Amino acid sequence: MVYEERNLWSSLIVSVIGSIVYIVITLAAADGGPLTDVDWVPIMLWTIVGSIVAAIVVSIVWGIVAGMGDPDGVGKSDQRDRDIARMGNRVGYSFLVIAGLGVLVLCAFEADWFWIANTMYFGFAVSTIVGGIASVIAYRRGLV
Numbered sequence: 001m002v003y004e005e006r007n008l009w010s011s012l013i014v015s016v017i018g019s020i021v022y023i024v025i026t027l028a029a030a031d032g033g034p035l036t037d038v039d040w041v042p043i044m045l046w047t048i049v050g051s052i053v054a055a056i057v058v059s060i061v062w063g064i065v066a067g068m069g070d071p072d073g074v075g076k077s078d079q080r081d082r083d084i085a086r087m088g089n090r091v092g093y094s095f096l097v098i099a100g101l102g103v104l105v106l107c108a109f110e111a112d113w114f115w116i117a118n119t120m121y122f123g124f125a126v127s128t129i130v131g132g133i134a135s136v137i138a139y140r141r142g143l144v
Contacts, residue, residue, distance in 0.1 A: 004081040005139050006066060008088070010059040012132035018051035019125045036112045044121055084138045092131020099123020 001009075022043065029038045102119045 001066070002077065002081060003063070004077045004085060005136075006062050007059050008085075008132055008135050008139075010062060011055050011128060012136070014051050014055040014058060015125055015128045015132065018047055018054070019122070019129075021050075022047040022121070036114045038114070040114055040117065044117065048121075080143075083143055084135050087138055087143060088131040088135030090131075091134040092127040095130050096123050096127040099126070 025043050025047070026035065026038055026040060029040075029043065099119055100123065102123070103116055106116045106119060
């Protein structure tokens with residue numbers, strides 16, 4: 001597995017886990033009440049920061065382990081890696097645009113801050129996850 005693909009997997013795994021953790025903690029904080037009453041800001045911020053730190057740590061540890069097995073190929077990437085990253089980003093950005101449009105609609109209807117922020121948060125999460133899946137598929141099947 002090449003350097004770029006390893007980092008992609010790290011980000012993908014942590015994004016899925018981070019999203020699940022955020023949902024579970026937010027639902028637990030609601031305790032059956034309305035979600036809009038949850039103090040979601042610290043939960044979201046800690047989840048975002050925790051996910052970034054976890055992705056970096058997983059990537060570093062995975063890189064160290066991979067480097068022990070193949071010290072020559074640890075940090076190398078080529079044109080194929082850049083093309084796959086570009087394609088994955090395009091796929092992911094489309095979901096980010098959809099989330100942005102959803103946020104605009106929610107703002108137009110003066111929705112609660114909770115729904116606006118969570119639409120954007122999950123837009124970023126879905127963008128990362130779907131773009132990562134598209135890139136993994138491209139690594140496995142090639143770019144067409």
